[in-house]
Amino acid sequence: MHLHTFIRLKYFLLLILIAGATNATAQRRVVVGIVEECPGAEVTTTRRYVDAITLSGNIPLVIPDISDSILLRQALKKADVIMLTGGEDLAPQLYGATPSPLLGTVNDRRDSFEYRAIAEAMRLKKPVVGICRGLQVINAYFGGTLIQDIPTECNTTISHKNIEQSHAHSISINKQSRLFRILGNDTLTVNSTHHQSVKDVAPGFSVSAVSTDGIIEGLESERLKVYGVQFHPERFVVGANSTEEEKMLFLRLFKELSKLK
Ligand code: MN
Numbered sequence: 001m002h003l004h005t006f007i008r009l010k011y012f013l014l015l016i017l018i019a020g021a022t023n024a025t026a027q028r029r030v031v032v033g034i035v036e037e038c039p040g041a042e043v044t045t046t047r048r049y050v051d052a053i054t055l056s057g058n059i060p061l062v063i064p065d066i067s068d069s070i071l072l073r074q075a076l077k078k079a080d081v082i083m084l085t086g087g088e089d090l091a092p093q094l095y096g097a098t099p100s101p102l103l104g105t106v107n108d109r110r111d112s113f114e115y116r117a118i119a120e121a122m123r124l125k126k127p128v129v130g131i132c133r134g135l136q137v138i139n140a141y142f143g144g145t146l147i148q149d150i151p152t153e154c155n156t157t158i159s160h161k162n163i164e165q166s167h168a169h170s171i172s173i174n175k176q177s178r179l180f181r182i183l184g185n186d187t188l189t190v191n192s193t194h195h196q197s198v199k200d201v202a203p204g205f206s207v208s209a210v211s212t213d214g215i216i217e218g219l220e221s222e223r224l225k226v227y228g229v230q231f232h233p234e235r236f237v238v239g240a241n242s243t244e245e246e247k248m249l250f251l252r253l254f255k256e257l258s259k260l261k
Contacts (some may be wrong), residue, residue, distance in 0.1 A: 014050040030258045033063045033079025033126075035117045037087055038110035049085055049131070052234035056254030065113040065192030073120050080261040082121045084114055086232060089196055092241065095145040102149035104195065115141055127225035132194055135219060135228030144202030144225070147215075150195050156213035161195045168192035168239035171217045171231070177208035178227065179218050182256050183249060190231035197230060225260050229253075 032053045037044045043064040046194060053060040058197045061079055063116030064073040089104040091111050121128050130138040133179035136146050147153045150160050162168040167189045173180045180186060198216040201207060209229065215228040236242040 006193065022094070027057050027255075028258045028261070029058055031059045031061050031078060032081050032083050032261050033061050033076060033258055034083045035084065035114055036062055036064050037085065038065050038107060038113055046085060046234075048234040049083065050240050052237040052251070052254050053083075053257070055237060056100075056251055056257065058257055062115065069116065070122070071086070072116065073124065076117065076120050076124060076126065079126065081257050082117060082126050082128045084117070084128065084130040084137050084228075086132035086134065086193070088133065089148070090136055090140055090146060092148060093177070094145070095140045097145060099154070100148040102152055102195075104136075112232075113135075116171055125229060127227075129226075129257065129260075130228035131234065132230060132232055134142070135230050136194075136198065137197055138226055138228045139198045139202045139205070139219060142202035142205060142221075143199040144198060144205070147173075147197045147199045148213065150197055154213070154215065156215070158211060158213045158215075160191075160192045160211075160215060162191070163193050166191050166235065166239055169211050171209045171211050173218070174207060175211045177218070178209040179229070182252050185249075188249075191235055192231060194230060198260035 018110065034045045034049055043062065045062050050060045063079065065251055066075055080142040087110065088107045091106045091108060092099050092103065094111060118128055118141050128138065140146060150156065158169045168191050170189050173183065173186050173188065175186055198219060201216070201219065202224055204222050205219045206222055207216050207218065208220045211217050220227045233253045236246045237254065
């Protein structure tokens with residue numbers, strides 16, 4: 001072998017080794033499939049979820065409501081984690097209840113799409129995470145029930161539907177939970193923009209967080225990679241009213257998605 005060729009080859013091999021080592025220490029990125037909100041003619045999600053996922057180093061991908069189940073499965077396969085977001089009330093028929101007069105707007109198409117998305121995610125063994133309505137959908141899908149209207153069904157002085165205030169109430173986090181392992185706090189002040197919440201916890205799930213008035217603010221499956229929170233971590237991450245500490249703290253929930261694959 002010519003000496004120059006040998007030296008070049010040596011440098012080339014060294015470069016491969018360096019590249020390999022750098023890659024090993026880099027954060028693993030996952031594709032987070034955000035299930036769309038099904039408003040009607042458009043395919044929609046809320047930008048805050050997209051931004052929080054991007055800031056965490058992961059890759060957001062909006063999953064549209066595809067009626068063909070085989071094609072929906074193919075689309076979901078592109079994602080490593082499936083995310084269900086905030087939105088309307090769930091149709092109470094889904095968990096065997098009669099609609100309360102104080103039930104808010106429902107979106108049957110979205111209910112049905114999110115149920116199909118969870119079913120396919122389970123077949124594909126993909127992790128599912130839910131935020132706000134997403135937590136409620138998870139609970140109903142796996143056999144739990146919901147409180148349809150907190151102010152009329154619960155004895156509480158806390159306003160959970162507090163859209164203006166970014167710090168609405170405090171929660172206690174179960175020290176045995178995955179949520180505690182990620183956030184490292186057993187009490188936190190969170191935002192709150194819901195008037196529904198988990199009533200009977202779905203079989204196989206445990207409560208990860210609860211507000212001071214006993215409203216369930218987080219659930220996690222005991223054997224599946226399925227998690228949900230009632231508050232909005234993405235609003236802390238990209239919101240104008242959160243401190244730098246809060247942005248970093250709640251960003252951990254989105255960074256942690258890369259460990260779910
Ligand atoms: Mn709340």
